[in-house]
Amino acid sequence: MSEVDKLIKNIYNKLECSKYIIDHSTTVYERTKDITPHYDNIDLDLIKAGAMLHDVGRTVTNDIKHAYLGADLLRQLNVDEKICKITERHIGAGISAKEAQKLRLPPRNYIPQTLEEKIVAHADNLVHGTEPVDLDFVINKWTKKGMATESIDRLIKLHNELIK
Template sequence: MITRGKALQILRDEGCSEKVIAHCIAVSEHAAEIAEKLVASGRSVDVELVTIGGLLHDLGRCRTHGIDHAVVGADMAMQLGLDPLVVNIIKKHIGAGITIEETKELALPEDDYIPFTLEEKIVAHADNFTSGDTRITMTELMEKMKKRHFTEESIARVIALAEEIGIY
């Protein structure tokens, strides 16, 4: 696993803006806190993976700010030889995931982008509750999603993920 410093260097080397990097740091810190709380409650979570995955989740934003930034970032991470577990966190962090059916509507490569591992879910959850470098409430998140015209199905997945993680 790469270090926190190396992850930040990758973001800078690939051309991510300081605003994106600040967001990634905030998501990583939030995700690590969630992971540590879950570990303290007896759950098995790789806190280091969550920390690094949180830092790199928006790697693709150095090339695009579209919904495809997750796919672009995952491809970049693979090309950089990063751990496949980190690649999957990057790929599956949008909302509470994207189904194969939704990929067609969003013009993404047909694949399943639903977070599966607890670490993937934690990073997606932390990202949902971080706007810029600020944590937001469930009410604020719901308002943001409705303004951006997220589907009811997508909103329901975000709520279900928050309930599953149990920390929001």
């Protein structure tokens, strides 16, 4: 078993992650494989760890706070900060400072910065539950939820940046 797989298994056990979290995260990881072949010089182990651990905060809450709470849980377990950042920044195509304030999130940078952060965030966008979906599905879902145009524009921009 690789070091990354040991880390993931250890975190899942310590945080008592549900089968659903694991299954969803596995689908997200599989979805990253649709994006990563287009890039050289990316950290595939980081992407795997980030994809598999991005939703550990759902062991605490299922609302939008699960991202930063999950990152904080990982920090408490001394997980590499790069993985923590993927977890913290995986919501949609990121959350602007203005949106974060409106959502009453702690002041942090919730916009994916690195290529690995962007890949995991967008792979998560392209999964509904445990099923892969396309961009149109996501746009329709977000529109029905009343998501801000700014968020949908960021989603489309991220998609166009990553999907070549």
